[in-house]
Amino acid sequence: MSNQGVALGGTLFHFGIEGDYGGVWFNVIPGDNKRLSYYAVAKAFGGSAAQPGVNTPPRFASMSIDNASAVAVGSKATIHANVTDPDGDAITYHTSLNSIGIDGATGTQEVPFTQTSPGVFQIDAPSRPGVWKVYVWAEDGHSNVGVQTVDMRVVPPAVAGTNIALHKTATASSFDQYNGNWSPGQAVDGDLSTRWASNWDDDEWIQVDLGSVQSFHAVQLVWESAFAKGYQVQVSNDGSTWSTVKTVTDGDGGVDTLDVAGSGRYVRIHGTQRGTAYGYSLYELGIYQ
CATH class of the missing domain: 2.60.120.260 (Galactose-binding domain-like)
Incomplete structure (x- = not known):
């Protein structure tokens, strides 16, 4: 390129953690928060946000849900998130759900949670069975956010006895x-x-x-x-x-x-x-x- 550092156009995708399930045209700060992708773009184009010492988002090392393949309707779903902040900032958390695998919905719905210990959160499983996407959002108070998601299959609660209607x-x-x-x-x-x-x-x-x-x-x-x-x-x-x-x-x-x-x-x-x-x-x- 003769004009190094100048882009003609592009679409930034946040696959799996985007919240709206699509490309965000030229919006590297969806929700007015900077994600790690923001700093990756800044580094690629030599922006000031890529300079040493700049405050950056919390990082997820891992995230999981207990018994994620069979969480009973209305029960407590326990989320484990290993999150750290490279700058030592205090982290504020949010949890949300999305049902795209059930009804094609886009966007996420924030749900209340209880933090039972560092990195361990509990939410109420939805009343509707199916595969839900569970999000944890980690904000550092400096307009930075780390986001991670995992799938959770919600199933009807078990009933004692034999289902005598099955295949009748x-x-x-x-x-x-x-x-x-x-x-x-x-x-x-x-x-x-x-x-x-x-x-x-x-x-x-x-x-x-x-x-x-x-x-x-x-x-x-x-x-x-x-x-x-x-x-x-x-x-x-x-x-x-x-x-x-x-x-x-x-x-x-x-x-x-x-x-x-x-x-x-x-x-x-x-x-x-x-x-x-x-x-x-x-x-x-x-x-x-």
């Missing part, structure tokens, strides 16, 4: 036939990446044929974002006459684990009020004996 025959009042495979069997296949989705009406249901009259002590519903605010758990011996063993009027989505005693060959979840403008959608319907 499921039917429903309706299912979405146009946007994918949202048939009722998807809610009893043991796979949290598949789901049943109904038409967009309040009065919809999904039922499972257990094959014979059986008793159970718990029902677990793993909702997609289209959840039921109101619904009934019903049982039947013949698939025609139904008895209600549980009524819910304050559902808020996520995972519902219900202590409910019942007996029947058929178990039905009968929606009475949608929680969103869409229908009802279940990743899994578990019935435990």
Whole structure:
């Protein structure tokens, strides 16, 4: 180049730690904080910020989450972050989450944390199962920030007993036939990446044929974002006459684990009020004996 140190243009990417999942055009200080990339650019172009003695961001040597592959909904997730500041500055921390792997969301949402010891933080696991990105932000009070992220898989809490609905025959009042495979069997296949989705009406249901009259002590519903605010758990011996063993009027989505005693060959979840403008959608319907 004849004009050394002059750039015609470029895009700075912060893959994995960028917060908005894209290139930041000419913005080397996203969020008004300087990251290590800022000082790398300064060094490449000979800026004053690359001179010896300049205050630089905290460094992450490592970051991990206990039992990261199976953190139960609503439990405490424990984060271990090995962070140091090269200038000896006091570090202020923030924690945040992102659900891009679940719903394609961009940006991060700050969540409260408790620091139990140096470099150890606890946050509440989200109510929605799936893979979440967990961020720790380390600020030094001099407009510098270090950022690190790791993945955490959030799973429904374990239920005692055997899931007698698993791989049984499921039917429903309706299912979405146009946007994918949202048939009722998807809610009893043991796979949290598949789901049943109904038409967009309040009065919809999904039922499972257990094959014979059986008793159970718990029902677990793993909702997609289209959840039921109101619904009934019903049982039947013949698939025609139904008895209600549980009524819910304050559902808020996520995972519902219900202590409910019942007996029947058929178990039905009968929606009475949608929680969103869409229908009802279940990743899994578990019935435990």
